[in-house]
Amino acid sequence: MDKIPILKMSDFLLVTIQVDLYDQLAENLESDLINMVKKYNSHGVLIDISAVSIIDSFMGRILGNIAMMSKILDAETVVVGMQPAVAITLIELGLPLKGVHSALNVEKGMALLRSKIHNIEQDISIPADDSSTE
Amino acid sequence: MKEQDVVPYRNRVKEHAVKMGMGLVNQTKLITAASELVRNMLKYGGGGIATIETISQGRENGVRLVFADKGPGIKDISLAMKDGFTTGRSLGLGLPGTKRLVSEFLLESTEGKGTTVTIIKWKNG
Numbered sequence: 129m130d131k132i133p134i135l136k137m138s139d140f141l142l143v144t145i146q147v148d149l150y151d152q153l154a155e156n157l158e159s160d161l162i163n164m165v166k167k168y169n170s171h172g173v174l175i176d177i178s179a180v181s182i183i184d185s186f187m188g189r190i191l192g193n194i195a196m197m198s199k200i201l202d203a204e205t206v207v208v209g210m211q212p213a214v215a216i217t218l219i220e221l222g223l224p225l226k227g228v229h230s231a232l233n234v235e236k237g238m239a240l241l242r243s244k245i246h247n248i249e250q251d252i253s254i255p256a257d258d259s260s261t262e
Numbered sequence: 263m264k265e266q267d268v269v270p271y272r273n274r275v276k277e278h279a280v281k282m283g284m285g286l287v288n289q290t291k292l293i294t295a296a297s298e299l300v301r302n303m304l305k306y307g308g309g310g311i312a313t314i315e316t317i318s319q320g321r322e323n324g325v326r327l328v329f330a331d332k333g334p335g336i337k338d339i340s341l342a343m344k345d346g347f348t349t350g351r352s353l354g355l356g357l358p359g360t361k362r363l364v365s366e367f368l369l370e371s372t373e374g375k376g377t378t379v380t381i382i383k384w385k386n387g
């Protein structure tokens with residue numbers, strides 16, 4: 129059985145979905161991601177769906193579950209690169225992607241995650257250790 | 263039809279839609295609807311037969327998909343068509359959402375005999 133690779137990038141996990149998912153693959157992705165968030169104590173999950181041409185209610189539920197579980201583990205989820213036709217279809221289908229943030233591309237998604245995590249760090253007064261002034 | 267047939271089936275629907283020149287948004291709506299109905303057929307209907315046809319009416323061309331199973335059928339169709347109604351612990355959006363995504367939607371079901379869903383998406387619909 130093939131697997132969707134999950135990349136660890138400092139505080140985040142990055143997943144690029146390059147195939148149209150069938151059910152088992154999507155369910156495996158959900159549990160693998162949750163396990164990795166726990167294992168690495170990640171603060172953000174970035175899912176690149178720019179190559180995904182169809183999101184039905186099953187896939188939508190998987191994305192929602194990932195976001196909800198991540199949130200419980202203190203991680204935010206950002207979906208990046210949703211094709212416009214997919215976004216239009218999701219609205220008509222009536223599928224609210226609850227708790228899922230979205231961004232245009234991976235770079236913007238990263239920035240969004242950083243801003244969210246940065247806020248958390250400020251809240252608990254831990255100085256950020258990067259020197260970025262953006 | 264089995265779970266592994268879902269993705270190839272969606273690809274065949276796409277081929278038909280592309281061939282008739284259907285735009286990307288309508289293609290995406292049609293394939294998403296097909297995906298929902300195939301899933302229902304597998305999950306609730308115990309499998310069945312899915313067919314794809316290209317049709318025309320006047321000057322309008324479209325794709326017609328039929329999903330027929332010999333499963334338990336649906337007891338209360340108007341309830342099943344409600345947003346959020348599910349007996350499968352999922353989102354309950356497949357039937358009502360599909361109806362919104364296509365041009366024509368027909369659900370026929372007899373308890374104990376099975377369920378047939380027919381949808382049409384017109385090229386410009």
Ligand SMILES: Nc1ncnc2c1ncn2[C@@H]1O[C@H](COP(=O)(O)OP(=O)(O)O)[C@@H](O)[C@H]1O
Nearest residue numbers: 302306307342348349350352353354355356357
């Ligand atoms: N082919 C079918 N055979 C029997 N029951 C069905 C079939 N399709 C749908 N149903 C019933 O209608 C309900 C609503 O379906 P749907 O809107 O797709 O939502 P979901 O799949 O999330 O339950 C299902 O939970 C099931 O009870």
Ligand SMILES: [Mg+2]
Nearest residue numbers: 298302356357
């Ligand atoms: Mg369904």
